[in-house]
Each structure stands twice: as C-alpha cells, then as structure tokens.
Amino acid sequence: MLLNPFTFHAPKTISEAAELYTSLGNVKLQAGGTFLLNNLKRLKRKGGKTPEHVMSLKKVAELKGIQEEGDHLVIGAMTTMTEILDFPLLTGNTEILKVAAKNIGTSQIRNMATVGGNLTCRYTWTEMPAVMVGLEADLCFAGPDGKQENVSAEEFFAGGAKTDKLFVHAAIKKDTKALVTYHRVKKSPHLDIPLLSLLIKTNRDGKKFKNTRVAVNNCVAFTQRDRALEDLINQSGPSKNLAQEALNHLDEAIYDVRSSDYKKHMFRVAIKDALTEIIGEK
Ligand SMILES: Cc1cc2nc3c(=O)[nH]c(=O)nc-3n(C[C@H](O)[C@H](O)[C@H](O)COP(=O)(O)OP(=O)(O)OC[C@H]3O[C@@H](n4cnc5c(N)ncnc54)[C@H](O)[C@@H]3O)c2cc1C
Structure with missing residues (x-):
C-alpha cells in the first residue's frame, strides 16, 4: 500500500470544512494534493507519523x-x-x-x-x-x-x-495604473523551483514614484518587504540612475541570508532588470 490508512472527508461548504478542520484534530488538508500526497508517501517511507484524517477541499464550491x-x-x-x-x-x-x-x-x-x-x-x-x-x-x-x-x-x-x-x-x-514587475531565478537551467523571487509594484506620479512595494523572497525565509528600497524608489523617481543607485543600497539582511555568491549576483540582476523595466527603459 502506497499510503498508510486514513479516514477521508469531503465537506461541501466552508463552514462545514472549517468546523471539521478544528474538531478532527489529527487532520491534513488536501487542496490540489501536489505537496500533500508526496509528503504522506515520504512520511510512510521514513516510518514517520501520518495523519488519521485527510480532508479534501475539492467539493467546496465556494472556495x-x-x-x-x-x-x-x-x-x-x-x-x-x-x-x-x-x-x-x-x-x-x-x-x-x-x-x-x-x-x-x-x-x-x-x-x-x-x-x-x-x-x-x-x-x-x-x-x-x-x-x-x-x-x-x-x-x-x-x-x-x-x-x-x-x-x-x-x-x-x-x-x-x-x-x-x-x-x-x-x-x-484593482489598480489599472500600477506598474508591476515580477522576476524569478530558478536553481538550474531545467524546469525547477525558484532560488529567489521578487515583485516590485509602484505608481508614477509625475516625476516621482509613490506607493512602491518591493516584495522579496530569498526562498530561505518567508517573503518580506525591502522598505529601504521602497523609500529609495519613492524618493528617486524614474531616473536613469535608479537601478544602479538601488544596487548600492541593498539591505544585506534580506538578500544575503544563507546565500551563495551566485544567488547574491542573481538578486542584483533581478533588481536591475526589474527597475529598468519600471522606468520604461526595457
Ligand atoms: C514538481 C513540482 C514543481 C513545482 N514548482 C513550483 C514552482 O516553480 N513555483 C511555485 O511557486 N511552486 C511550485 N510547486 C509547488 C506547487 O505550486 C505546490 O505544490 C502547490 O502550490 C501546493 O498546492 P496544492 O493545492 O497542491 O496543495 P496541497 O498539496 O493539497 O496542500 C498542501 C498543504 O497546504 C495547506 N493548505 C492547502 N489549502 C489550504 C487551505 N485552503 N487552507 C489552509 N491550509 C491549506 C495544507 O497544510 C495542506 O496540507 C511545485 C510543485 C511540484 C510538485
């Protein structure tokens, strides 16, 4: 048998699912199952504890x-x-x-x-x-x-x-006027999960940017904001030097955590590309 036995639940409403999720105790949720099923197989292989219940969300139309x-x-x-x-x-x-x-x-x-x-x-x-x-x-x-x-x-x-x-x-x-760019770098040239990802969103207000958000995922900690870069973008406006200036002000606490030289370099490439796109030079 591929998986250890469990009791399968398939609620049909959000309230039923939310209530079951708490009351069942030792339960894992199944959405698409792409992580869950692998995890259950891995746990079984290693002799780990597997859940007594699996609750699928597939029948909850409201979700x-x-x-x-x-x-x-x-x-x-x-x-x-x-x-x-x-x-x-x-x-x-x-x-x-x-x-x-x-x-x-x-x-x-x-x-x-x-x-x-x-x-x-x-x-x-x-x-x-x-x-x-x-x-x-x-x-x-x-x-x-x-x-x-x-x-x-x-x-x-x-x-x-x-x-x-x-x-x-x-x-x-929704914001139809926002300028948004997303960059990811994968670990290998093949189909692969990301090594880093980065989203920059801003609004142009004449010669300035405003409401800038820089969301950084260094893939070893959860996504965080680079507020220093946000401030720099808001203060500098869409100048041609922006990308270079940004690279001189990167917050090492975010980009260098458990990082290799390659990853640090690729963060710089991603930020430069993202800002070049935002100022409309690309
Ligand atoms: C080969 C492969 C390549 C991949 N490449 C990428 C990639 O390049 N980039 C990327 O971002 N992702 C990638 N993924 C990850 C993929 O996007 C995730 O597997 C997927 O997002 C997990 O979604 P799922 O619906 O399958 O979750 P499931 O496996 O069904 O659930 C995983 C867990 O998420 C939690 N969960 C799910 N839904 C809810 C909910 N509604 N409420 C509370 N908790 C919930 C539960 O703890 C659940 O057990 C890859 C996965 C695989 C297998």
Missing part, C-alpha cells in the same frame, strides 16, 4: 474561482494556477498573477496546484507569497465557528505563515 467584487479581485483558495492563466479579466496590477503562475511546475502541476496550497503550505520558496505581499493582498481565513477574518499577506508571512484556520480567499484591490 473555487476568481470573482470581481467591486474594486477588488477575489481569488478563491481552490483556484488552480491554470485557472489563473485562463482567466480573461486580469488587467493592471493583477495581470502579474499570470506571469508568476505560468512558471510554476509543469502543466500537470499547474492543473492541480492551488493558490491556497501555494500560500499556506509553509515552504519558503513558493511564489504566490511574493505576489500577494507585493500586491498588498488581504488573506481571508475561516475559523471553526464559521467566522471569517482578514489578515494582510504581509502580516501573515511576517508571522511565519502559521494558521490553524481554513484559508478562504485572497483579495487584491
């Missing part, structure tokens, strides 16, 4: 799909990477979701991997965290009483992405 709600785009936890790529209404700041989604795994993985799994699996290298922190998303979670609460993506990842609640959706305020 699926992308909706426009007023001036926000709301992305359900069970939305897959392929659904992001196929969604026709991603424009302005939210278009960058497609740029990130298209590099994730293979088409087979993208057909199964969900936004919820990518954000809550607690692997430090997944890519949607930098996108959500950079786009100032709010993440909505449901507790056992069915009560839903929002936490900013920034706060969630600053707290180590820990939750015992059900992730419901991410909400992003």
Whole structure:
C-alpha cells in the first residue's frame, strides 16, 4: 500500500470544512494534493507519523474561482494556477498573477496546484507569497465557528505563515495604473523551483514614484518587504540612475541570508532588470 490508512472527508461548504478542520484534530488538508500526497508517501517511507484524517477541499464550491467584487479581485483558495492563466479579466496590477503562475511546475502541476496550497503550505520558496505581499493582498481565513477574518499577506508571512484556520480567499484591490514587475531565478537551467523571487509594484506620479512595494523572497525565509528600497524608489523617481543607485543600497539582511555568491549576483540582476523595466527603459 502506497499510503498508510486514513479516514477521508469531503465537506461541501466552508463552514462545514472549517468546523471539521478544528474538531478532527489529527487532520491534513488536501487542496490540489501536489505537496500533500508526496509528503504522506515520504512520511510512510521514513516510518514517520501520518495523519488519521485527510480532508479534501475539492467539493467546496465556494472556495473555487476568481470573482470581481467591486474594486477588488477575489481569488478563491481552490483556484488552480491554470485557472489563473485562463482567466480573461486580469488587467493592471493583477495581470502579474499570470506571469508568476505560468512558471510554476509543469502543466500537470499547474492543473492541480492551488493558490491556497501555494500560500499556506509553509515552504519558503513558493511564489504566490511574493505576489500577494507585493500586491498588498488581504488573506481571508475561516475559523471553526464559521467566522471569517482578514489578515494582510504581509502580516501573515511576517508571522511565519502559521494558521490553524481554513484559508478562504485572497483579495487584491484593482489598480489599472500600477506598474508591476515580477522576476524569478530558478536553481538550474531545467524546469525547477525558484532560488529567489521578487515583485516590485509602484505608481508614477509625475516625476516621482509613490506607493512602491518591493516584495522579496530569498526562498530561505518567508517573503518580506525591502522598505529601504521602497523609500529609495519613492524618493528617486524614474531616473536613469535608479537601478544602479538601488544596487548600492541593498539591505544585506534580506538578500544575503544563507546565500551563495551566485544567488547574491542573481538578486542584483533581478533588481536591475526589474527597475529598468519600471522606468520604461526595457
Ligand atoms: C514538481 C513540482 C514543481 C513545482 N514548482 C513550483 C514552482 O516553480 N513555483 C511555485 O511557486 N511552486 C511550485 N510547486 C509547488 C506547487 O505550486 C505546490 O505544490 C502547490 O502550490 C501546493 O498546492 P496544492 O493545492 O497542491 O496543495 P496541497 O498539496 O493539497 O496542500 C498542501 C498543504 O497546504 C495547506 N493548505 C492547502 N489549502 C489550504 C487551505 N485552503 N487552507 C489552509 N491550509 C491549506 C495544507 O497544510 C495542506 O496540507 C511545485 C510543485 C511540484 C510538485
């Protein structure tokens, strides 16, 4: 047998799922299953403890799909990477979701991997965290009483992405005027997970930039903001020297953690490319 036995649950509503998630105790959630099933097999192989219960979210219709709600785009936890790529209404700041989604795994993985799994699996290298922190998303979670609460993506990842609640959706305020760029560097020339990822979002206001966000994932810690670089971009405006100036002010505490010379170099390449794109020179 590939997996140790467990009891399988397939609730149909968010409140049922949130309540079961708390009451079952020794339970693992299954979204797309791309991490979970590998983990269960690995644990069995190593003789580790496997969960008594697995709860699939596949039948919870309320968790699926992308909706426009007023001036926000709301992305359900069970939305897959392929659904992001196929969604026709991603424009302005939210278009960058497609740029990130298209590099994730293979088409087979993208057909199964969900936004919820990518954000809550607690692997430090997944890519949607930098996108959500950079786009100032709010993440909505449901507790056992069915009560839903929002936490900013920034706060969630600053707290180590820990939750015992059900992730419901991410909400992003639409901004058709924002300039956004996303860069990732993979570990090898082949299909591979990222070594680093970076999202820069800003708004141009005459000769200045404003509301700049720099979300950095060094893939060994959870995504964080580079506030010093944000300030520099806001103060410098779209000058030709911006990319070079930025490279002289990088916060080593973020970029150099458990880093190789190659990775430090590639961070500089990514930042330079991102800023060159933002000032419109590329
Ligand atoms: C070969 C391969 C290549 C990959 N390459 C990349 C890549 O390049 N970039 C990248 O970013 N990712 C990559 N991934 C990761 C992929 O995106 C993740 O596997 C996926 O995002 C996890 O989503 P899932 O729906 O399969 O989660 P699952 O495996 O179903 O769930 C994993 C865990 O996430 C948590 N979880 C899931 N949904 C919820 C929820 N609604 N509420 C609370 N907790 C929840 C639970 O703890 C759950 O056990 C790759 C994966 C594979 C297997």
